[in-house]
Amino acid sequence: xxxxxxxxxxxxxxxxxxxxxxxxxxxxxxxxxxxxxxxxxxxxxxxxxxxxxxxxxxxxxxxxxxxxxxxxxxxxxxxxxxxxxxxxxxxxxxxxxxxxxxxxxxxxxxxxxxxxxxxxxxxxxxxxxxxxxxxxxxxxxxxxxxxxxxxxxxxxxxxxxxxxxxxxxxxxxxxxxx
Amino acid sequence: xxxxxxxxxxxxxxxxxxxxxxxxxxxxxxxxxxxxxxxxxxxxxxxxxxxxxxxxxxxxxxxxxxxxxxxxxxxxxxxxxxxxxxxxxxxxxxxxxxxxxxxxxxxxxxxxxxxxxxxxxxxxxxxxxxxxxxxxxxxxxxxxxxxxxxxxxxxxxxxxxxxxxxxxxxxxxxxxxxxxxxxxxxxxxxxxxxxxxxxxxxxxxxxxxxxxxxxxxxxxxxxxxxxxxxxxxxxxxxxxxxxxxxxxxxxxxxxxxxxxxxxxxxxxxxxxxxxxxxxxxxxxxxxxxxxxxxxxxxxxxxxxxxxxxxxxxxxxxxxxxxxxxxxxxxxxxxxxxxxxxxxxxxxxxxxxxxxxxxxxxxxxxxxxxxxxxxxxxxxxxxxxxxxxxxxxxxxxxxxxxxxxxxxxxxxxxxxxxxxxxxxxxxxxxxxxxx
Numbered sequence: 001x002x003x004x005x006x007x008x009x010x011x012x013x014x015x016x017x018x019x020x021x022x023x024x025x026x027x028x029x030x031x032x033x034x035x036x037x038x039x040x041x042x043x044x045x046x047x048x049x050x051x052x053x054x055x056x057x058x059x060x061x062x063x064x065x066x067x068x069x070x071x072x073x074x075x076x077x078x079x080x081x082x083x084x085x086x087x088x089x090x091x092x093x094x095x096x097x098x099x100x101x102x103x104x105x106x107x108x109x110x111x112x113x114x115x116x117x118x119x120x121x122x123x124x125x126x127x128x129x130x131x132x133x134x135x136x137x138x139x140x141x142x143x144x145x146x147x148x149x150x151x152x153x154x155x156x157x158x159x160x161x162x163x164x165x166x167x168x169x170x171x172x173x174x175x176x177x178x
Numbered sequence: 179x180x181x182x183x184x185x186x187x188x189x190x191x192x193x194x195x196x197x198x199x200x201x202x203x204x205x206x207x208x209x210x211x212x213x214x215x216x217x218x219x220x221x222x223x224x225x226x227x228x229x230x231x232x233x234x235x236x237x238x239x240x241x242x243x244x245x246x247x248x249x250x251x252x253x254x255x256x257x258x259x260x261x262x263x264x265x266x267x268x269x270x271x272x273x274x275x276x277x278x279x280x281x282x283x284x285x286x287x288x289x290x291x292x293x294x295x296x297x298x299x300x301x302x303x304x305x306x307x308x309x310x311x312x313x314x315x316x317x318x319x320x321x322x323x324x325x326x327x328x329x330x331x332x333x334x335x336x337x338x339x340x341x342x343x344x345x346x347x348x349x350x351x352x353x354x355x356x357x358x359x360x361x362x363x364x365x366x367x368x369x370x371x372x373x374x375x376x377x378x379x380x381x382x383x384x385x386x387x388x389x390x391x392x393x394x395x396x397x398x399x400x401x402x403x404x405x406x407x408x409x410x411x412x413x414x415x416x417x418x419x420x421x422x423x424x425x426x427x428x429x430x431x432x433x434x435x436x437x438x439x440x441x442x443x444x445x446x447x448x449x450x451x452x453x454x455x456x457x458x459x460x461x462x463x464x465x466x467x468x469x470x471x472x473x474x475x476x477x478x479x480x481x482x483x484x485x486x487x488x489x490x491x492x493x494x495x496x497x498x499x500x501x502x503x504x505x506x507x508x509x510x511x512x513x514x515x516x517x518x519x520x521x522x523x524x525x526x527x528x529x530x531x532x533x534x535x536x537x538x539x540x541x542x543x544x545x546x547x548x549x550x551x552x553x554x555x556x557x558x559x560x561x562x563x564x565x566x567x568x569x570x571x572x573x574x575x576x577x578x579x580x581x582x583x584x585x586x587x588x589x590x591x592x593x594x595x596x597x598x599x600x601x602x603x604x605x606x607x608x609x610x611x612x
Contacts (some may be wrong), residue, residue, distance in 0.1 A: 016342045018256070019382055024364035025347055050364070063366035063524075064347035066306045082268045083468070083514035084426040084500050120350070120518050121268040121468075122307050125426035125498065126433045135309035165197070165278035165314065166271065167190070168433040 002045055006030055010049070020050045024060055028067055037068035065119075073108045073115035075153050078132045081118040084125035093129045094118050096143050100150060113154070127168055136162035179449045180441075185411070185420045186395050187436045190279035197314070199321040202282035208327050210401035211286055215293060216335035223294040227397065229405035231418035236262055236353070236390030237467065237496045238571075239484045246295050248377035249385045257297040258381040260362065260388045261288055263304040263311070264346050264353040267467035268518055269498030272422035273391035275434050277304070277311045280395075281318035285341060287394030289328060290401060292339040295387050299340050303358050306347040315343055350522035354570045355388040357524065368526045369570035392422060413440030417483030421494075425451040427501035428458070437482070439494075444478040447501055458503040462586070466495025468515050469575030471582030472508070492582070508587040509594055512579040513541040519576035527568040533560050534576055541580070544591060547598040554591055557584065 003010060013026045027049065031042040038061060047057045061067045079085075079094050094105060097116060101109055105118040124130040127139035131146075138149055138161060145161060152159035189195050189205045202208070214223060228243025249257060261284070265273040277284055288300050304312050319341050322328040330338045344362055346352050352361045356370035359381050380386020396419060400408045412418045417439040423446055426432045430452030437446060443463065447453065454460055460475045465482075471492040473480070480486050487494040502511060520534040537560055543549050561577035568574075584591065 016344075019363065021364035022344075022362060025345065025361070028347070029345065060364065060366055064306075064349055066348035081514075082518050083511055084269050086514050087427045087500070087502060087506065087511075120521050121266060123265045123271045123274050123305065125269050125271055125500070126424055127271075128426065128432075132307055137310070163310070165310065166275040167279060169431050 002027075002031055002034060002042060003049060005034070014049075021052060021056075024050060024052070024057065025064070028057075028061055032067060035071075037071050071112075074113050075133050076115045076117065078117045078119040078122070079105075080120070080122045080124070080128065080130055080132075082121040082125075084121065085128035085130060088128045090129040093131075093141055093143070093146065097131075097146060097150075100147070114150075124163075124166075127163075127166075133159075133162075139163050180445060182420070182437050182441070183411075184436050185399055186276060186280075186283070186392065186422055187434070189283065190275075195279075197278075197280050197282065197318070199282055199318070199325060202280065202286075206402065207282055207398070208286055208325075210398040211289055211327060212333060214290060214401055215333055215337050220294045220296060223290065223401070226405045227294070227400060230400045230408040231405075231415060232393065232396055232400060232408065233417070233484065234390055235392035235396075235421065235497070237267065237469065237493075239494065242389065242393055245377070245389075246291070246387055248375065249295055249387065250378060253385055256299065256382075256384050257295055258384055258386040259288060259292045259295060259297045259300040260355075260358060260381060260386060261300060261302040261394055262353060262355065262358060262388050262390045263302050263308075264358060265308075265391070266305055266350040266353050267469060267496045267498060268515070269424060269426055269464060269467045269500045270496040271424050271426075272434050272497065274308060274311055276391050276395050276422070277308075278314050281315050282322065283395050283398060284315070284391055285318055285322055285328065287397035288341055289332065289339045290397045291387065291389060291394055293337055295385075297387070298338045299342070301342050301344045301362055301381070303344050303346060303352070303362055305352075306345045312343050312345055319343070349524070350518075351524040351570075351572060354572065357570070358388060359386065366524070368524050369572075371569055412438045413481060413483040413486070416485055417494075421482065421497045423482065424496075424498045425501065426498070427463070428455050428460075428503040428506075429453065429501050430455050439483040440481045440486075442479050442481055443473075443499070446482060446499060447478070451501075454501070454503055456503065458505055460501060461504045461506055462502045462508060462511070464498070464500040465490075466493050467498040468500075468518060469493075469571070469578055470495045471578040472511075472586060473582075474586050492578075507545075507590065508583045509541070509590050510545055512583040513538075513545050515579040516541055516576060519572070523572065523576070527573065529564045529567040530573045530576065533564040533573075536560055537564075537576070537580060544594050544598075547594055547601060549591075549595040549598050551592075551595055553595065554584070554588070 013023050027046045031038045043057045047054045108115040129141045130139040149159045224246045232242045233239045349367045351357045352367040354369045357367040361367035376386040409418045422436045435450040516537050520538040523530050523534045525531045564573045565577045
């Protein structure tokens with residue numbers, strides 16, 4: 001049960017809002033972090049905690065793209081395909097990743113490691129093409145950079161190429177950055 | 179390159195500036211709060227903001243002080259401030275920089291706004307994907323709480339303001355202020371029918387102000403340096419202050435450039451963003467995010483202020499400028515944007531929900547060279563029946579790419595259709611039977 005496992009966190013979340021239902025999205029995030037997706041039992045439990053009906057939870061969760069109703073790969077690769085990134089090569093990049101992983105957008109690798117999605121704008125248009133993998137942004141991508149990121153993820157589970165706080169253009173150009 | 183004084187990006191452009199509380203205080207951070215709380219009447223703060231001419235930086239450009247003034251004066255119950263950090267307009271990435279690099283500047287603005295409108299509770303609605311930004315803000319709130327800038331009895335003045343972060347979950351429409359409120363209430367993010375406006379019936383049906391991150395970030399300096407100082411920047415009297423313009427697309431140096439309103443697109447693109455990335459000339463640009471109609475190089479000398487861009491039939495919007503070089507298919511570009519809008523339509527209003535689907539199908543057909551001449555009429559017809567017939571401005575936004583490309587580059591549509599006809603990909607007998 002989420003409520004037992006995350007007692008303090010859940011009561012902290014509930015304390016932030018004068019109306020219980022506002023805690024719905026934050027609690028769904030807790031559930032998703034726990035299991036990698038939001039399961040039906042989790043939805044029912046959250047409904048109970050917030051005095052909602054399960055359909056009220058379901059109608060809300062299905063509106064938001066960031067919640068998964070089914071398990072996704074350990075690394076969820078979301079490549080931006082909106083116009084701004086498409087102008088600077090996101091289609092080629094998606095094809096590249098697709099070929100590397102042997103899956104189409106919307107699919108997961110057989111080992112359950114990667115899920116690939118082509119998504120709409122992630123607010124990094126000046127540093128495209130870009131992608132988000134789980135919580136991290138990766139920007140100004142090239143095919144070589146993507147290869148390194150995928151290799152890093154396979155070996156260490158993270159990659160030093162992820163973005164820090166946004167700064168572009170920097171006052172001092174970074175060496176090696178093109 | 180013409181140099182302009184930085185206002186919002188000034189701190190973060192200093193070498194070594196990391197955006198911690200200590201850094202922010204060293205640059206005069208939270209002085210506006212010290213100056214204001216308990217010393218200047220809330221109504222006078224609103225008057226100062228009104229006098230500064232500050233207008234909303236999210237897209238609509240509504241005067242901030244006027245918006246605050248709509249809150250009922252005699253209402254005794256709780257009021258709310260929502261900071262709109264759901265930055266999702268394609269082409270826009272300024273709020274992300276403001277939050278990630280100088281979070282305290284945003285927080286000080288939030289507390290000042292809360293003081294002015296009498297709110298004790300503020301929510302920062304940040305787009306769900308911006309995990310880093312929400313962590314940075316969370317840390318900054320913690321620092322500010324310990325230092326007594328946020329929380330109960332701020333700086334011993336008896337003023338209480340609590341600031342909470344609320345993460346969205348991947349819905350563009352939640353940047354629309356009433357959809358944001360619905361989402362914050364734990365529901366599907368469907369825009370509300372207005373009136374009533376959030377000023378009287380907002381979050382939990384209480385008086386509420388929703389302001390964009392960049393709008394709020396301007397407040398500390400308006401208080402510190404005065405309304406007259408701010409009102410003199412840019413294109414007074416209607417477009418005052420700076421904007422953080424986001425440049426993307428086929429330029430040498432895409433990125434954020436803070437410039438006073440009123441500089442030209444030419445200066446932004448060719449001086450600051452380094453001009454076109456190759457020897458191909460510019461073909462088109464979008465002046466203010468995906469919702470703004472496309473413009474042509476003939477519009478390069480238009481000034482980047484609300485009125486000048488509006489006079490071209492487009493809008494300054496969120497300040498996201500996307501540049502396209504010669505060789506870019508405008509029909510394809512419009513398709514990419516309508517695909518975005520189709521994906522993001524919330525589904526509340528039939529013209530937008532159904533219309534965006536038909537627009538995508540028709541556009542895909544034309545791009546795939548399976549179009550027919552009458553598709554052009556269908557497109558215009560659909561656009562006319564979507565714009566202005568929806569609860570929120572999304573309907574107007576989704577038709578903008580198609581209407582404007584049809585206006586400026588109709589020949590490209592015609593060429594694609596002629597090629598389809600020439601390739602005999604559509605059987606004449608099938609035409610008209612769909």
